[in-house]
Amino acid sequence: MKKIYLLFTLALCIISCQTPVEEGLLSVEDVVATLQKTLIMAQPGDHIKLPAGTFEFKRSISLNDTPDIAITGAGKGKTILSFKGQIEGAEGILVKNVNGIRLEGFTVVDSKGDAIKTQDCKNVIFRDIETTWTTGKLATNGAYGLYPVSSTNVLMEDCEASYAMDAGIYVGQSNNVVVRNNYVHHNVAGLEIENTRVGEVYGNRAHDNTAGMLIFDMPDLPQLNGDKIKFYDNYMENNNGENFAPKGMIVSTLPPGTGMNIMAHSNIEIYNNTIKNHKTVGVMVNSWMITGQSYESEGYDPYCTNVYIHDNKFEGNEGVTDLTTDSGKLIASSFGDEAFDIMIDGIFKPGEPNSYCFQNNGDVKFVNLNAHMGVSPADFKKNASRDMSAFDCTLPDFDTSDHNSWLAAR
Amino acid sequence: MKLRTNINQKCLVFSGFIMVLMLCAQCTQQAEVYGIQVSDAAYEKLSDYQFFAGDIAELMPAEGVLPYELISPLFSDYSHKERFVWMPDETAAQYTTEHVLDFPVGAVLIKNFYYHHDERDHAQGRRLIETRLLINRGEEWDAYGYTWNDEQTEAYYDVVGSIKDVSWINEAGEKQTVDYIIPNKNQCKGCHAYDNKLKPIGPKVRNINKDFAYADGSANQLAKWEAVGYLSGYDDLADHPGVAQWDNVSADLQERSMAYLDINCGHCHNPQGAGRTSGMTLLADSELGLKVGVYKPTVSAGAGTGGHSFSIVPADADKSIMIYRMSSTNPGAMMPELGRRMVHEEGVDLIASWINDMDPDAFEAPRDASLN
Known part of the structure; x- marks a missing residue:
């Protein structure tokens, strides 16, 4: 009996040695045919592994509801999911309502809409993921590359996003986010944090986008009033790319040559960043009012409050400023070819006239548009102030450590 | 009635009660009575x-x-x-x-x-x-x-x-x-x-x-x-709501349009649906205004803007993102996102007529965006 058992074990070993199949690994021949089915049939805790190679999909790929799923490839640039021939689906990959999702080590190219979207998820990791469009800067590219929305506990690290016609990385309406060590280039907006509460954004690099990095708060959305974002050790250089977003997108109004833009968001600390070689503006801080667009949500705070910009390196932010967008033309016709390191619209929250502090940023070129007194070039010429002394102050620290315990467990 | 191979199992599941094995002998009989069975x-x-x-x-x-x-x-x-x-x-x-x-x-x-x-x-x-x-x-x-x-x-x-x-x-x-x-x-x-x-x-x-x-x-x-x-809980003497038939040309244009948007868009564009992140609510009883898209700027329409600024521009269907997205078959731009490969020409005509019929003076038009 024992002998038979041994023989059986031996046989099993030989069989398994002859065909070494890693658990969860889809074969190259099977990826296109079986990935979707694998995700539909997945059980909690499953790890789905994709081999190296390029795989062409006609329909979007989706995962719903099943918790604790990992989808990993052989590395970005090695496992490539191509949606060039896509005929259905508003994104390449859609993950919805999943508690515990890790996406790691693959590239998504040429999706017809957004490349990878996670919605209503919790405990989300994007790591070593790349998204791009291979046909260059086209208004028909997808809007977002990496797109977690309405999600809680999001870690995005070591990813690369390019050629999105809105934002390469877009974190929207989420809570507890860490976005670090990513690389964004040739998008309209490199990296955007929107309507998001509590986050740290650090060690990221942005170049050749229209605008490097954005922190926006938009009205009329389910989660309003983004709050508490720390933004440090990022590198923004030469974000002077043409704006190829279709008209109607908020980002289509961004003038090429924008390092950073902060709109209507509150409690922001920006420090130890390098912002260099932008032809229009290094950092723009403005209210929602300046867009001239109405909103309905009563709880929406359209102003930036508590914006603390300190110890950053500004270098070479010089004109000729943009002339391809309305906002660029407005700046150009008000100030000639002069670019600025820090520009604010001067529309403050009533009762809180000075919640902006700018310190230790070197010798910066500053302008306050005082746009509450008018938004024409004549108004700006008359009312703009270059005196930054009113903003020589510090703001208290705020707590963004909510993600620490979650990250420590990973 | 056709015999089915796994009838016992289905019977068990269907009943959902504590059906002990001794009762299984009766399953075939029970299937005859019920006819239709649904398992888990x-x-x-x-x-x-x-x-x-x-x-x-x-x-x-x-x-x-x-x-x-x-x-x-x-x-x-x-x-x-x-x-x-x-x-x-x-x-x-x-x-x-x-x-x-x-x-x-x-x-x-x-x-x-x-x-x-x-x-x-x-x-x-x-x-x-x-x-x-x-x-x-x-x-x-x-x-x-x-x-x-x-x-x-x-x-x-x-x-x-x-x-x-x-x-x-x-x-x-x-x-x-x-x-x-x-x-x-x-x-x-x-x-x-x-x-x-x-x-x-x-x-x-x-x-x-x-x-x-x-x-x-x-x-x-x-x-x-x-x-x-x-x-x-149905009271046959009470009044019951009913939407308009979208293609009934003798019905009210507003009601037909809202009925059409309700069934074609409202499943996502409601406060609990996937489309809620856009801020649009397209239900039969939605009030005509920003939530329905009137002068509503886009959040994440992507290629779906078609170069337009607002979901609905009153009296100008051609400049309305809603019409652009309904008329598109590009998966990255079209609405609804799923379940359609063709343009519903008659549906587009209805919604375009509705938009063109709107009185622009009834809504507050935003000024043009001047600086981001």
């Missing part, structure tokens, strides 16, 4: 459920299976749909006008998609493409897709769906073709999610409050459901 796993074949009597392709409902129609249905690439409802013995849906009817656990909605070979002459026959079942499991509903074979003798369970080449002659005598996409199981939830739980979309009081030509005579569907024991 999908059957391999549509015929296994016994929803239809005789030739299955005729879709002749078995006893207890009730056909119904929606006043304004979702557009699905010009396919036709035959809908049926079945509920377990002694159970009924609870009347509510808040959302879809409160169906009992075990209730099944059966939707068959097909194309007439020639819209001008239905006698030339039809091709059944797929049958979708929604089964109320209690905690949430579950969706099961069955794909019809080319011989039209059976439909088989398929979680990943497929792409079918379909062609037909339309009412104008023109040949139409489409790569008809049978959705996968996840995509069902793409439309049917309410608070991330799978739910039916169509059978709301306001969308089934109409007459139907039953085999034994015409009757209001709500009254019929009550008469057969499928609806409780």
Whole structure:
């Protein structure tokens, strides 16, 4: 009996040695045919592994509801999911309502809409993921590359996003986010944090986008009033790319040559960043009012409050400023070819006239548009102030450590 | 009645009670009584459920299976749909006008998609493409897709769906073709999610409050459901809401349009739906204004803006993102995102007329964006 058992074990070993199949690994021949089915049939805790190679999909790929799923490839640039021939689906990959999702080590190219979207998820990791469009800067590219929305506990690290016609990385309406060590280039907006509460954004690099990095708060959305974002050790250089977003997108109004833009968001600390070689503006801080667009949500705070910009390196932010967008033309016709390191619209929250502090940023070129007194070039010429002394102050620290315990467990 | 191989198992599951093995001897007998059975796993074949009597392709409902129609249905690439409802013995849906009817656990909605070979002459026959079942499991509903074979003798369970080449002659005598996409199981939830739980979309009081030509005579569907024991809490003397029929040209343009948007968009664009992140609410009773899209700037429309600034520009359909997205077949731009490969020309015409009919002076127009 024992002998038979041994023989059986031996046989099993030989069989398994002859065909070494890693658990969860889809074969190259099977990826296109079986990935979707694998995700539909997945059980909690499953790890789905994709081999190296390029795989062409006609329909979007989706995962719903099943918790604790990992989808990993052989590395970005090695496992490539191509949606060039896509005929259905508003994104390449859609993950919805999943508690515990890790996406790691693959590239998504040429999706017809957004490349990878996670919605209503919790405990989300994007790591070593790349998204791009291979046909260059086209208004028909997808809007977002990496797109977690309405999600809680999001870690995005070591990813690369390019050629999105809105934002390469877009974190929207989420809570507890860490976005670090990513690389964004040739998008309209490199990296955007929107309507998001509590986050740290650090060690990221942005170049050749229209605008490097954005922190926006938009009205009329389910989660309003983004709050508490720390933004440090990022590198923004030469974000002077043409704006190829279709008209109607908020980002289509961004003038090429924008390092950073902060709109209507509150409690922001920006420090130890390098912002260099932008032809229009290094950092723009403005209210929602300046867009001239109405909103309905009563709880929406359209102003930036508590914006603390300190110890950053500004270098070479010089004109000729943009002339391809309305906002660029407005700046150009008000100030000639002069670019600025820090520009604010001067529309403050009533009762809180000075919640902006700018310190230790070197010798910066500053302008306050005082746009509450008018938004024409004549108004700006008359009312703009270059005196930054009113903003020589510090703001208290705020707590963004909510993600620490979650990250420590990973 | 046809014998089925795993009948004991189904019987067990169906009863859902503490059915001990000693009772199993009676299962076959019980199946005879109930006829239709639903287990907690999908059957391999549509015929296994016994929803239809005789030739299955005729879709002749078995006893207890009730056909119904929606006043304004979702557009699905010009396919036709035959809908049926079945509920377990002694159970009924609870009347509510808040959302879809409160169906009992075990209730099944059966939707068959097909194309007439020639819209001008239905006698030339039809091709059944797929049958979708929604089964109320209690905690949430579950969706099961069955794909019809080319011989039209059976439909088989398929979680990943497929792409079918379909062609037909339309009412104008023109040949139409489409790569008809049978959705996968996840995509069902793409439309049917309410608070991330799978739910039916169509059978709301306001969308089934109409007459139907039953085999034994015409009757209001709500009254019929009550008469057969499928609806409780229905007061036949009270007024019940009803949406307009979207293509009834004698009905009010506003009501037709809202009915159309409700069934085609409202399943996502509601405060609990996937489209809520856009801030748009497109339900039959939505107030005409920003939430419906009037002068609403986009959040994440992507290629869907078509170069336009607002979802709806009153009196200017051509500058309205809504019309652009309804007229697009680019997966990255089109609305709805799923379930359509063709443009619903008549639907676009309706919504365009509605937008062009709006009084621009009735809304506050924003000034042009001047600086980001």
